[in-house]
Amino acid sequence: MGGGITGAAVARDAAGRGLSAALVEREDWGSGTSWRSSKLIHGGLRYLQTGDVGLVFESLSERGRLMRLAPHLVWPAEFLFAAYRGRGFPRWILELGLTAYEALALGRLRNFRRRLSREEVVALEPPLASADLLGGSAYGDGRTDDARLTLENVLDAAALGAVALSRVEVLGMLRGGSGRLCGAQVRDRETGRELEIRARVVVNAAGPWVDEVRRRDDAGAGAWLRLAKGVHLSFPAARLPLSRTVAFPSTDGRMLFAIPDGPATLFGTTDTDYAGSLDDVAAEAQDVDYLLDQAARTFPGAGLARSDVLATFAGLRPLLREPGKRVEDTSRREAIRVSASGLVTVTGGKLTTHRRMAARTMDRAAALLASHGVTVPPSPTKERPFPGAPDVPMEEFIRVLGARAVSLCPGLDERTVGHLAWRYGTSATDVLELAAEGPGLGRPLCPGLPDIEAEIVFAARREDARSLCDALIRRTHLFWQGPRQGEVCLERASRLLAGELAWDEKRRREDIADYEKELARSRRFTTPQTPSR
Numbered sequence: 001m002g003g004g005i006t007g008a009a010v011a012r013d014a015a016g017r018g019l020s021a022a023l024v025e026r027e028d029w030g031s032g033t034s035w036r037s038s039k040l041i042h043g044g045l046r047y048l049q050t051g052d053v054g055l056v057f058e059s060l061s062e063r064g065r066l067m068r069l070a071p072h073l074v075w076p077a078e079f080l081f082a083a084y085r086g087r088g089f090p091r092w093i094l095e096l097g098l099t100a101y102e103a104l105a106l107g108r109l110r111n112f113r114r115r116l117s118r119e120e121v122v123a124l125e126p127p128l129a130s131a132d133l134l135g136g137s138a139y140g141d142g143r144t145d146d147a148r149l150t151l152e153n154v155l156d157a158a159a160l161g162a163v164a165l166s167r168v169e170v171l172g173m174l175r176g177g178s179g180r181l182c183g184a185q186v187r188d189r190e191t192g193r194e195l196e197i198r199a200r201v202v203v204n205a206a207g208p209w210v211d212e213v214r215r216r217d218d219a220g221a222g223a224w225l226r227l228a229k230g231v232h233l234s235f236p237a238a239r240l241p242l243s244r245t246v247a248f249p250s251t252d253g254r255m256l257f258a259i260p261d262g263p264a265t266l267f268g269t270t271d272t273d274y275a276g277s278l279d280d281v282a283a284e285a286q287d288v289d290y291l292l293d294q295a296a297r298t299f300p301g302a303g304l305a306r307s308d309v310l311a312t313f314a315g316l317r318p319l320l321r322e323p324g325k326r327v328e329d330t331s332r333r334e335a336i337r338v339s340a341s342g343l344v345t346v347t348g349g350k351l352t353t354h355r356r357m358a359a360r361t362m363d364r365a366a367a368l369l370a371s372h373g374v375t376v377p378p379s380p381t382k383e384r385p386f387p388g389a390p391d392v393p394m395e396e397f398i399r400v401l402g403a404r405a406v407s408l409c410p411g412l413d414e415r416t417v418g419h420l421a422w423r424y425g426t427s428a429t430d431v432l433e434l435a436a437e438g439p440g441l442g443r444p445l446c447p448g449l450p451d452i453e454a455e456i457v458f459a460a461r462r463e464d465a466r467s468l469c470d471a472l473i474r475r476t477h478l479f480w481q482g483p484r485q486g487e488v489c490l491e492r493a494s495r496l497l498a499g500e501l502a503w504d505e506k507r508r509r510e511d512i513a514d515y516e517k518e519l520a521r522s523r524r525f526t527t528p529q530t531p532s533r
Contacts, residue, residue, distance in 0.1 A: 001184065003154065010362060024168040026165055028465075069385045073149050075142065080245070081138075116138060127245065129295070184199070205346050225321065236308070240302050248298050256291075262450075272327065292309075335365050455471075
């Protein structure tokens with residue numbers, strides 16, 4: 001249960017071991033938390049400060065593996081860590097930490113690390129110029145497209161034989177005569193149809209909703225989770241122009257990131273306790289003001305204000321409770337537990353380590369299956385490429401794709417071809433073929449951006465997108481990258497989806513209204529009245 005990165009990876013691992021698996025998700029794939037990350041695949045430099053060397057080593061190992069198995073979705077990038085007078089730790093500690101970080105990576109990433117003077121930092125990233133900047137260090141780490149990494153886990157699980165059902169919610173658990181779980185009662189939210197899914201093992205990978213699912217197994221189950229809200233802002237790249245990801249200490253000791261991503265720059269994230277509605281998480285005014293204050297201190301010349309915020313999004317980290325610790329010090333390690341009735345619950349963890357976390361979860365499930373006489377082989381995912389992974393280096397793949405584009409869609413420019421290659425990998429050829437099908441499908445969705453109309457059709461036809469929110473937030477990223485968050489292409493995208501999904505005009509208008517609700521949530525910080533936490 002749960003179609004975020006963890007549940008999708010568990011289904012992929014189970015199907016890869018030859019097991020019959022069903023994955024159910026109440027909304028769209030990755031819609032709860034998994035698309036709301038900082039889009040980084042990294043070891044977690046700050047975990048060295050807390051002494052969790054094992055987690056850093058594991059994360060760096062998985063970072064290298066993902067770069068090899070999903071090169072179109074996880075790629076190496078240069079980061080710049082800015083050092084300041086009066087905040088963060090001394091430069092010698094930074095250098096010591098980066099040396100250890102590089103050593104733990106065991107040479108899995110090309111060596112970017114170099115110490116930089118203040119003048120060198122400003123020459124590389126002029127917006128960092130400030131009175132208290134001391135210098136910095138450049139180092140290598142990883143970037144990703146979190147929503148599509150989740151989706152490709154789902155697609156690969158289905159290719160391996162799993163049944164993957166979105167818009168299906170769990171109503172309750174099924175029990176055998178011994179009281180052990182033997183499946184779940186679910187309901188299709190689009191048709192209202194209810195059905196039973198029988199299973200020898202039930203896995204709860206519902207992220208922030210883990211405790212809710214546990215209580216459907218045991219009404220008296222206590223809370224395991226401590227929910228931490230992480231808020232990101234996006235700015236037009238012209239307002240905060242960066243050529244590499246910048247990591248820097250906040251004034252209260254946290255590590256923040258400014259991340260260039262095409263037409264936008266992401267900025268975040270917060271890390272605060274959360275006790276509100278799980279279905280209505282948003283950036284409130286105080287969250288935005290905190291991040292803008294940190295931006296003003298780090299990029300003073302940019303003069304960033306509320307009016308510059310292109311979009312906001314907020315997600316919840318499902319952390320295991322550790323009494324006495326601050327939320328920012330709570331471990332990011334996963335926890336896997338089995339209830340008396342056999343419910344396997346997995347929570348915590350990091351986007352970077354999702355594959356290993358899923359393999360460990362299935363190892364626990366395998367022990368339960370052994371009692372049914374089922375022998376489960378080891379996980380195959382250590383060496384299994386993701387569905388869109390090219391079998392040649394990305395540079396060579398892009399050249400081949402460009403030649404294909406010339407014959408299929410001669411009007412597409414090199415920027416669009418590169419965009420399709422990095423988003424879809426080998427499936428980019430299928431998008432090109434769709435673009436060649438009908439008039440206009442090769443046109444940009446938004447002026448100045450490389451996203452094309454064929455991507456909306458492809459999302460509906462091949463990637464289980466069933467709403468504008470799916471298509472514009474998670475299949476493409478116009479929600480936080482595009483002008484006015486994609487409003488300029490809303491009508492055209494809606495009509496393309498309606499044609500694929502057989503919507504009537506009433507249904508089409510309802511879907512536009514749903515997307516507008518997400519826009520309102522993203523812009524809630526601009527209104528004087530905000531819900532309490």
